[in-house]
Amino acid sequence: MQLCSRRNWSRRALGLVGAIVVALSVAGCVGQSASDAKSPAVASATNAAAALPSWREGTAKKRIVKFVADVTREGSSTFVPPAERIAVFDNDGTLWSEQPLYFQFLFLLDQITAAAPNHPEWKGNPAYQAILKKDYGALASLQKPLMRLVAVANSGMTVDQYDKTIRNWLATTQHPTLKRPFTELVYQPQLELLAYLRANGFKTFIVSGGTIEFIRPWAETIYGIPPEQVIGSSQLVQYEIRDGHPALVRRPKIDFVNDGPGKPIGIYREIGRRPILAFGNSDGDLQMLQYTAAASGPHLALLVHHDDAVREFAYDRRSKVGKLDKAWDEAVTDGWAVVSMKDDWTTIYPLPRR
Amino acid sequence: MQLCSRRNWSRRALGLVGAIVVALSVAGCVGQSASDAKSPAVASATNAAAALPSWREGTAKKRIVKFVADVTREGSSTFVPPAERIAVFDNDGTLWSEQPLYFQFLFLLDQITAAAPNHPEWKGNPAYQAILKKDYGALASLQKPLMRLVAVANSGMTVDQYDKTIRNWLATTQHPTLKRPFTELVYQPQLELLAYLRANGFKTFIVSGGTIEFIRPWAETIYGIPPEQVIGSSQLVQYEIRDGHPALVRRPKIDFVNDGPGKPIGIYREIGRRPILAFGNSDGDLQMLQYTAAASGPHLALLVHHDDAVREFAYDRRSKVGKLDKAWDEAVTDGWAVVSMKDDWTTIYPLPRR
Numbered sequence: 001m002q003l004c005s006r007r008n009w010s011r012r013a014l015g016l017v018g019a020i021v022v023a024l025s026v027a028g029c030v031g032q033s034a035s036d037a038k039s040p041a042v043a044s045a046t047n048a049a050a051a052l053p054s055w056r057e058g059t060a061k062k063r064i065v066k067f068v069a070d071v072t073r074e075g076s077s078t079f080v081p082p083a084e085r086i087a088v089f090d091n092d093g094t095l096w097s098e099q100p101l102y103f104q105f106l107f108l109l110d111q112i113t114a115a116a117p118n119h120p121e122w123k124g125n126p127a128y129q130a131i132l133k134k135d136y137g138a139l140a141s142l143q144k145p146l147m148r149l150v151a152v153a154n155s156g157m158t159v160d161q162y163d164k165t166i167r168n169w170l171a172t173t174q175h176p177t178l179k180r181p182f183t184e185l186v187y188q189p190q191l192e193l194l195a196y197l198r199a200n201g202f203k204t205f206i207v208s209g210g211t212i213e214f215i216r217p218w219a220e221t222i223y224g225i226p227p228e229q230v231i232g233s234s235q236l237v238q239y240e241i242r243d244g245h246p247a248l249v250r251r252p253k254i255d256f257v258n259d260g261p262g263k264p265i266g267i268y269r270e271i272g273r274r275p276i277l278a279f280g281n282s283d284g285d286l287q288m289l290q291y292t293a294a295a296s297g298p299h300l301a302l303l304v305h306h307d308d309a310v311r312e313f314a315y316d317r318r319s320k321v322g323k324l325d326k327a328w329d330e331a332v333t334d335g336w337a338v339v340s341m342k343d344d345w346t347t348i349y350p351l352p353r354r
Numbered sequence: 355m356q357l358c359s360r361r362n363w364s365r366r367a368l369g370l371v372g373a374i375v376v377a378l379s380v381a382g383c384v385g386q387s388a389s390d391a392k393s394p395a396v397a398s399a400t401n402a403a404a405a406l407p408s409w410r411e412g413t414a415k416k417r418i419v420k421f422v423a424d425v426t427r428e429g430s431s432t433f434v435p436p437a438e439r440i441a442v443f444d445n446d447g448t449l450w451s452e453q454p455l456y457f458q459f460l461f462l463l464d465q466i467t468a469a470a471p472n473h474p475e476w477k478g479n480p481a482y483q484a485i486l487k488k489d490y491g492a493l494a495s496l497q498k499p500l501m502r503l504v505a506v507a508n509s510g511m512t513v514d515q516y517d518k519t520i521r522n523w524l525a526t527t528q529h530p531t532l533k534r535p536f537t538e539l540v541y542q543p544q545l546e547l548l549a550y551l552r553a554n555g556f557k558t559f560i561v562s563g564g565t566i567e568f569i570r571p572w573a574e575t576i577y578g579i580p581p582e583q584v585i586g587s588s589q590l591v592q593y594e595i596r597d598g599h600p601a602l603v604r605r606p607k608i609d610f611v612n613d614g615p616g617k618p619i620g621i622y623r624e625i626g627r628r629p630i631l632a633f634g635n636s637d638g639d640l641q642m643l644q645y646t647a648a649a650s651g652p653h654l655a656l657l658v659h660h661d662d663a664v665r666e667f668a669y670d671r672r673s674k675v676g677k678l679d680k681a682w683d684e685a686v687t688d689g690w691a692v693v694s695m696k697d698d699w700t701t702i703y704p705l706p707r708r
Contacts, residue, residue, distance in 0.1 A: 083580060159622060203582070216626045226437060227626030228557075229582075234623055239615035239641055246645045248622050261593035268513060268602050269588055270624055272570045272581030287593055291600045 051196040054189040054347040060302075060339045064193070067300045068200050071276065078298045082201035086275040088267060088288060089194070091208035091215060091232075093281040093322045094304050095223065096186040097175075099313040101136040101321055103182045104214045107169050108150050109139075115153040122149060140320040147254065151235070155252040159213070159237060162250060167217050183218050184352060187304075189345045190279075194223055202277070207267060208232045209259030209284050231266045233258045263288035275299075281306065282316070286327040293334060301336040303327060308341040311348045405550040408543040408701040414656075414693045418547070421654045422554050425630065432652045436555035440629040442585075442621060442642065443548070445562035445569060447635040447676045448658050449577065450540040451529075453667040455490040455675055457536045458568045461523050462504050463493075469507040476503060494674040501608065505589070509606040513567070513591060516604060521571050537572050538706060541658075543699045544633075548577055556631070561621060562586045563613030563638050585620045587612045617642035629653075635660065636670070640681040647688060655690040657681060662695040665702045 048065040055061040070078035071085060092098035109131050112122075122128040127146035130138040139146060154162065175182055194204050204225055206215060212232040219225045236251040258266040264287050267275065278285070278292035281304040293301040303324065306316045316324035331338055341348065402419040409415040424432035425439060446452035463485050466476075476482040481500035484492040493500060508516065529536055548558050558579055560569060566586040573579045590605040612620040618641050621629065632639070632646035635658040647655040657678065660670045670678035685692055695702065 083574070086582075212623065212626060220437070228440075228624065230626065237619055237622060239618050239645075246618065246641065246648045248618060264593050264600065264602060265591055268591060269566065270582065272566060272584065287600065291593075294600045 047199075048196065051199065052189070052192050054192055054345055056344050056346055058344055060337050060344045063300065063337045064302075067277070067298065068197070071298050072200050080276055080298060084273060084276065085197075085200070085202040086205065086271060086273050087197050087202045087277040088205045088207045088231075088271075088275040088279070088292070089190070090263075090280040090282070090285045090288070091206050091210055093306065094279055094285070095190050095206070096182070097178075097312060098322050099315065100176065101139065102210065103175075103185075104210045105136075105139065106173075106176075107166065107214065108146075108154070110169065110173070111153045111165075112149045119152065125149060137320050151252040151254065154235070155250045157250055158242070159248045159250060162213055163217060166214055170218065180349075180352060183222050185349060186222055187345070188347045188350045191223065191350065193279075194225070197277070198224065203229070205229045205231060205267075205271060205275075207258065207263050207278075207288060209257070209262075211235065231258060231270045233262075259284045261287045264291040267291070278302070279304070280327065282322045282324045283327050286330065289327060289336060290330065293336065301331070301334075303331050303336055303338050305338050305340050307343075308345075308348070310342075312341055401553075402550065405553065406543070406546050408546055408699055410698050410700055412698055414691050414698045417654065417691045418656075421631070421652065422551070425652050426554050434630055434652060438627060438630065439551075439554070439556040440559065440625060440627050441551050441556045441631040442559045442561045442625075442629040442633070442646070443544070444617075444634040444636070444639045444642070445560050445564055445586075447660065448633055448639070449544050449560070450536070451532075451666060452676050453669065454530065455493065456564065457529075457539075458564045459490075459493065460527075460530075461520065461568065462500075462508070464523065464527070465507045465519075466503045473506065479503060491674050505606040505608065508589070509604045511604055512596070513602045513604060516567055517571060520568055524572065534703075534706060537576050539703060540576055541699070542701045542704045545577065545704065547633075548579070551631070552578065557583070559583045559585060559621075559625060559629075561612065561617050561632075561642060563611070563616075565589065585612060585624045587616075613638045615641045618645040621645070632656070633658070634681065636676045636678045637681050640684065643681060643690060644684070647690065655685070655688075657685050657690055657692050659692050659694050661697075662699075662702070664696075666695055 048061075048068070052061060052064075055064075070076065071080040073079055089095055092102050092104075096103070112128070112131060116122060116128070125145050125148065127139060127142040127149055130136075130142055131149075157165075170182060173182070174180060175185060178185060197204055204223075206219060206223070206225055206229065208215060208231070210232050212227075212230055212234055215230045215232055216227040219230050220227065234255045236253040236255040237248045238251050240247050240249050242249070256262065256266070260283070263285065267288065274295050275288075275292045276295065276298060277300045278289050279302040280286075280289055285303075289301040289303070292299050305324070306312065306319075306322065307314050315322055317328060328338075330336070339345075402415075402422070406415060406418075409418075424430065425434040427433055443449055446456050446458075450457070466482070466485060470476060470482070479499050479502065481493060481496040481503055484490075484496055485503075511519075524536060527536070528534060529539060532539060551558055558577075560573060560577070560579055560583065562569060562585070564586050566581075566584055566588055569584045569586055570581040573584050574581065588609045590607040590609040591602045592605050594601050594603050596603065610616065610620070614637070617639065621642065628649050629642075629646045630649065630652060631654045632643050633656045634640075634643055639657075643655040643657070646653050659678070660666065660673075660676065661668050669676060671682060682692075684690070693699075
């Protein structure tokens with residue numbers, strides 16, 4: 001599980017009843033349920049141009065459009081029935097930003113800071129020291145001691161209480177440097193791609209190292225992806241009768257780490273079919289991409305390349321957060337599609353909400 | 355986890371490309387994807403009569419039809435948006451038969467018998483002794499020693515190899531007394547109910563103590579429920595590169611027991627919304643039913659009562675397999691709907707396949 005170290009318990013943020021919803025993505029959200037497995041519209045260059053306005057003409061867009069046309073062309077050898085059109089997307093760094101630190105980590109740090117007065121024993125914990133110094137680079141390498149703090153700070157409450165805590169944080173917290181709510185820091189071209197895939201009969205899933213609790217409250221509104229299509233890491237919960245009512249209570253133990261080799265396992269457990277399209281951005285997505293690319297039928301593996309220092313952040317290959325090293329090598333060797341944020345995307349974020 | 359003892363690793367069988375598909379259930383299967391979250395048709399007594407021909411007019415049917423009418427009536431206080439119309443069904447004893455033993459157990463016994471020559475050390479295992487004597491009653495109480503045999507007999511292979519083993523068994527094995535393929539031993543009234551719910555905007559899930567591997571190969575064809583909507587128990591799998599290809603390999607360890615208190619946990623992890631309708635038949639479904647019945651909004655909890663010794667099997671309250679004791683008491687106290695197989699269903703099984 002060596003590759004697990006970078007994304008566990010990471011990311012996602014925000015806001016719930018948000019209203020990012022640029023016209024196209026609204027269509028996508030509303031269309032999600034209705035179009036998920038509907039008789040697919042056949043993809044054509046024409047509707048792709050209309051559906052993917054934030055994608056520049058180029059190799060990456062051409063490969064996506066060709067792939068969708070191939071799998072939706074009835075009677076062709078590359079046709080894939082709608083039920084098997086499973087598309088999986090990593091979240092942090094693939095659907096929204098992840099710098100200076102996975103947004104879920106920022107939430108967890110706030111939780112730990114708030115709980116600290118009751119835990120003097122944390123003073124010797126190196127992760128707690130890094131939190132006090134806001135040393136995000138160090139934190140990215142201190143996963144285990146950090147998880148010990150997290151497990152304590154976020155346990156004992158019911159899943160409903162935890163859900164409220166997350167929704168409240170997302171609704172009231174801004175990105176430290178970009179000064180926008182986290183759920184506005186999703187990638188507009190990816191919102192368009194999700195909607196385009198669904199309009200072509202795909203069922204879209206998130207497969208994240210972050211926890212299900214942190215993504216589900218806003219994934220349906222923002223991405224058009226319902227809670228049951230969000231696969232992520234999870235903490236152990238226990239069924240109890242509390243005050244006469246059934247309750248699911250969070251226990252201080254990690255249950256499943258849906259990262260690195262955990263991603264194909266999570267896909268197997270919760271989807272039960274091999275995806276035909278997988279989109280990631282880092283080494284935490286390596287095995288999910290390998291697993292998808294190993295299919296005997298049509299498939300497409302894609303990577304977001306973070307090379308836009310002006311509009312987002314330029315990092316990946318050497319970064320502690322969002323490292324893209326082994327997966328980059330494999331993308332080059334195996335011909336996976338690499339999407340340059342700088343060159344392939346005309347826009348990064350949707351317009352701010354009113 | 356005391357209630358876990360009866361259904362873990364149990365049930366479901368069969369056959370894959372089956373063709374039970376009576377006209378109505380075909381419509382259900384085809385409609386599954388398309389109608390899952392579509393703008394719902396409003397339920398009316400008229401379409402219910404047409405959609406549920408194997409349900410006798412009576413209290414149980416009336417409650418179902420009223421509930422569906424209530425949650426689909428736009429503008430009413432009982433309206434539930436389509437995305438929240440989650441319906442969960444136990445499998446063994448709720449959607450298909452489970453006597454003389456959960457069908458998955460019958461499969462596992464065959465696996466153990468086949469592997470036995472390589473395992474002389476099993477001779478002292480009480481579950482192995484019960485298998486030799488076909489003592490199903492004893493086996494139902496020997497879960498732990500049985501699981502030790504199962505873990506060994508079914509590990510080491512890839513999930514794809516295991517899938518083939520199951521499909522082959524289901525395609526070639528008949529029920530010991532009814533002499534029909536297991537996937538023909540599904541309940542016709544429930545096929546109609548699943549299709550009726552989907553036609554009214556519900557998303558239907560299986561939530562079973564049986565394993566995902568044993569249900570997924572045929573649930574889509576027979577029930578109209580795709581693999582990603584099958585929640586069940588699971589064995590640990592590991593990601594490996596085997597002969598140069600990514601593979602998921604089964605490890606000799608149980609990963610998750612989706613039974614008893616495990617059912618609401620499985621629902622939380624994989625659906626992330628509280629169901630508004632839950633259908634079970636035994637104490638293994640107690641917590642799932644409690645959890646559903648505790649919702650503040652509209653909800654319906656139902657139990658199949660196995661009281662038809664002529665057309666199926668009369669058991670439940672005192673049975674080792676499919677015991678309905680605590681959940682029966684709670685159904686009486688809390689007014690859950692109890693469905694009598696003898697009185698409420700005009701038909702039990704679909705017509706045999708050609």
